[in-house]
Amino acid sequence: MRAAFNKELLAIAKKDPRVHMILADIGYGEIEGFANAFPERFINCGVAEQNMTGVACGVAMEGNIAITYSIANFPTLRCLEQIRNDVCYHNANVKIVIIGGGMAYGPLGISHHSTEDLAIMRALPNMVVIAPCDIPEAIEATRAMMAYKGPVYYRCGYKKEPNIYDSPVKFKIGRANIISDGSDATMIFAGTIGYNCKLAVEQLARDGVKCRLVSMHTVKPLDVETVKRAATETGAILTVEEHNICGGLGSAVAEALMDSGAGNIPFKRLALPDVNVTKIGSQKWLCDEYGLGVKHIVAAVKEILK
């Protein structure tokens, strides 16, 4: 997914001279295309994420679009105050792109996981939060992000994500996509964990449970209408995210359900259980270990339908 993102960004930058890339010494093997094509719109700030974000804000304040880009939580948590005070307060046209959302960098360990990002980024005023689930959606999300004026957080995957959509992807910020329909329950996910969700929905179908599958690619602003419709039309909702249980997609959906008066339905959030991820392994293995495997998702839907 990161290769697809970089390719699409480069294509956009060829047409739009406002696009700048502001790095913190991360991006080997991916960012060279941009750096070589547009050296005047590229800067490597060194391992200095606070400066990267401040510089990006200064670049954006001069009428440009500035991309900050790094691994997992590097461009968010290290420089959170710069994102809050500089980017969000000034509504600066800065796009914060992370590579390896969730536990995509599995065996590198917790320092390279991004598992609180959705909660923290969506708590910031003016911030749009996007988490594409597969490569076609990531490409469309990149176009939508670049066309949007203002701060965006973009949780990119890593590499070789399988496709989730069967048909061409339509992408509008703030409007969820129904991947497949169903009437017994709705599964709402954000990001690349969607593939496990898709496999779970297929298993559930074989077991006689018709589950609607929704890619909530925009975690903020949340598509409240789609959540409400899921509640009234299917009567049960499971949220799935490769993220801590606190404050992410599941929390956002729960808030929407309660605020809209549609919360009186069977509901469950599947997420990391508020523990530090200390086990060592690949993203897939870690998801299985921490309760986000296909079997866990299938079991969770069956549980809320009991």
Added chain:
Amino acid sequence: MNEQESLECRRLAHRARLHCLRMVHKGQSGHIGSMLSCAEILSVMYLRIMRNIKPDDADNPERDRLIFSKGHGGGALFATLAELGYFPKEWLDTYYQDAGKLSGHISHHINGVEFSTGSLGHGMPVAAGMAMVGYRAHKKHRIFCVVSDGDCNAGSTWEAIMLAGQHGWDNLTMIVDYNRLQALGRSEDVIDLEPLDVKLRDFGWAAKVVEDGHDVQQLEEVLSSVPLESGKPSAVICRTIKGKGVSFMEDNFNWHYGPVTAKQYEQAVAELNAKGL
């Protein structure tokens, strides 16, 4: 600068000081020492140094930009801008009050304020980003960033210093309001920055010290000569006195936070007015 021009700079600083004292007294807020410390820096910048700045055209792309990183001393910038006609002076009387126009730290929602600050260490990275864009496009406008001693404790300030030095963005000038007092004590006892000019030169900057950062002639002489060296960003380190102009506030860190009582306010105003500006 002739005598008349010098007088105008001193007068603007004097008026800004009186405004700051009134604002802090009425609002029962802090940071008066930090405001009084930079009155001349701001008056010289706005009257003598910055180009293409106009209150009714504050977004002119050719304007020199001033990022005021020591946001807690922003009362001095508000007072200077009000005196220059960027917004009604009456707004100063609402500083730090319910439904007021002006907050305790500067905000870009006010005409003439380039960037909001308040947490230290934020100004220099943004200034560096603006400088990079202008430098690469061969723009004529300059970027100035006013920082405090406390700003120079923050790692992010030094991240920006290293980056600008690395690339030689000579349209960027950092002005240090070097009063050597910070919130909890003397800078030399907290984080001693000396020798600051040497440190900056080691990071690829040109640096000059203004021995009296309240002498408008000295300030103008150095600030009008930036870039101090072609191909390097400039640092102008202004030796200032926190609380300058009010005897009992000068060089006393209690006035980083201390609110001003009615009696103290009267005494301070009397002292300033006795100087005959």
